[in-house]
Amino acid sequence: MSDLTFNRRLRLYLIGFAIGLPIMWGLMRHKNVMPLPSEIITEQVLANPIQYSKHARCRMECRNITEDEILAVLKMGDVNYSKSEVQAKPCKKYAFEGKTTDGQELRIIVGKCEDVNTIITAIDLGAEHECACE
Numbered sequence: 001m002s003d004l005t006f007n008r009r010l011r012l013y014l015i016g017f018a019i020g021l022p023i024m025w026g027l028m029r030h031k032n033v034m035p036l037p038s039e040i041i042t043e044q045v046l047a048n049p050i051q052y053s054k055h056a057r058c059r060m061e062c063r064n065i066t067e068d069e070i071l072a073v074l075k076m077g078d079v080n081y082s083k084s085e086v087q088a089k090p091c092k093k094y095a096f097e098g099k100t101t102d103g104q105e106l107r108i109i110v111g112k113c114e115d116v117n118t119i120i121t122a123i124d125l126g127a128e129h130e131c132a133c134e
Contacts (some may be wrong), residue, residue: 002008002074005061014032020092030130037079038079038122041079041112042072042074042075042079042096042134043110045074045096045110045112045117046096047076048112048113048114048115048116048117049116049117049121050071050074050116050117050118050119051116051117051118052067052118052119053118053119053120053121054121054134055120055133055134056118056119056120056121057119058131058132058133058134059121059122059123059131060122062130062131062132062133063122063124063127063129064099065100065104065106065122065124069101069104069106070106070108070113070119070122072095072098072099072100072101073096073098073099073106073111074082074096074108075126076098077096077097077098077099077106078096078097078098079094079095079097080095080096080097081095082089082109082110083095083097083107087110088111090113091111091112091113092111092112093109093110093112093120094109094110095107095109095110096108096109096110097106097125103123104124104126105124105126106122106123106124106125107122107123107125108121108122109121109123110122
């Protein structure tokens with residue numbers, strides 16, 4: 001007798017699942033997916049012209065980091081909010097972290113202003129470099 005009850009419950013469950021699945025699919029397929037906050041920041045940084053501070057140029061030269069590697073980290077890297085200063089004035093500072101094509105782990109600090117973004121510094125997270133930069 002309990003098998004009959006179990007079979008009936010199973011059948012009702014499967015019927016409900018078969019009805020509910022297409023309904024949920026129909027409701028969810030038109031839902032807009034919101035980008036992540038780091039994706040929004042990346043888009044905003046790449047939308048404006050990028051300039052390099054003297055300090056960043058010195059660090060890049062000392063650590064053998066190219067502009068292409070900087071752009072690759074900005075495009076493919078992640079924003080490290082614990083190292084960022086999002087309340088800084090006049091420009092917010094964001095720390096992008098990622099790997100270059102040759103495996104170098106970098107942290108790029110970007111000053112995000114209204115009309116231009118400035119690369120403030122480039123840090124090699126995998127090695128110490130003695131740079132004579134101010």
